[in-house]
Amino acid sequence: MSTSPHLLAPPHRRVRRHLLSSADLDRTQVRAILDTAAEMHGVQQREVKKLPTLRGRTVVNLFFEDSTRTRSSFEIAGKWLSADVINISGKGSSTSKGESLRDTVLTVAAMGVDALVIRHHASGAAHQVSQWVDAHVVNAGDGTHEHPTQALLDAYTMERRLGDLEGRHVVIVGDLTHSRVVRSNLITLRTLGARVTLVAPPTLMPSGIGAWAKADGFELSHDFDAVLPTADAVMMLRVQRERMSGGFFPTPREYTVGYGLTRPRLDALMTANADAVICHPGPMNRGLEISPDAADAASSLVLDQVSAGVAVRMSVLYHLLAGNDEGEVS
């Protein structure tokens, strides 16, 4: 990494004022964020993990849903860039006294913050918040809608192991209906030219996915074993039982038999392609969608994804905040 990210070349095209959806980023912008992340990643190896880039800026993490990875990595990212970082969670804030999202956000913004990183259970919440405040808004996961920084860190992690993702086959398996990760990953992976196949039981395929697949050129399958041997990367999605109101599969055992990355499937994957990698955005349901053997395999990138999360979020904050109000780095 260069001694200061102030020395980084500005991106060819602006990263917009907010990051609300993966669709906000064209290929040049994704490339710029991933390339900056690669430089930021070097900071993690340093003894003193601090850059002066965002000194004097204030970032508020506003989390209305639980999080381990996203929240802590945004906090670390902001701190390593020398921003002042404040964490506010739904539990323990005045929302528990009935304060609305709008009043909460306006209250926080009135304190003079530069960026709001928001996670909320309502799809569209980050977009709504961006209409209310002047601060930069980053979507850290909104309901079942999107999780754009997860998609960026997933792409970054896969690229580091596989190289250019153009033409690479990424197979995403599991609870597509409740996953914001899959939507953002689809957009970012297609932006980077990857071939994507989504695999799920019919009950966990979102309605309208067929038309989207046709329009955007990705594939759908209910047969994990048929798709597995051609995969360069297999991304397992968490079964989101907390978002399920009905029975989406007969029993956990039957789900695992059909759609889990079990030991036999891990062996089949490695036999077909010894360089294939395994991803999971976390948190994992070990023994349900992914076996411990697969989660801890040499081909598993699960902890690499977590590590990349800090670098990618540093890059996102840098691109949004280290320039002028348009997000242009000067």
Ligand code: CP
């Ligand atoms: N992948 C992800 O968003 O994890 P957390 O819910 O722990 O942030």
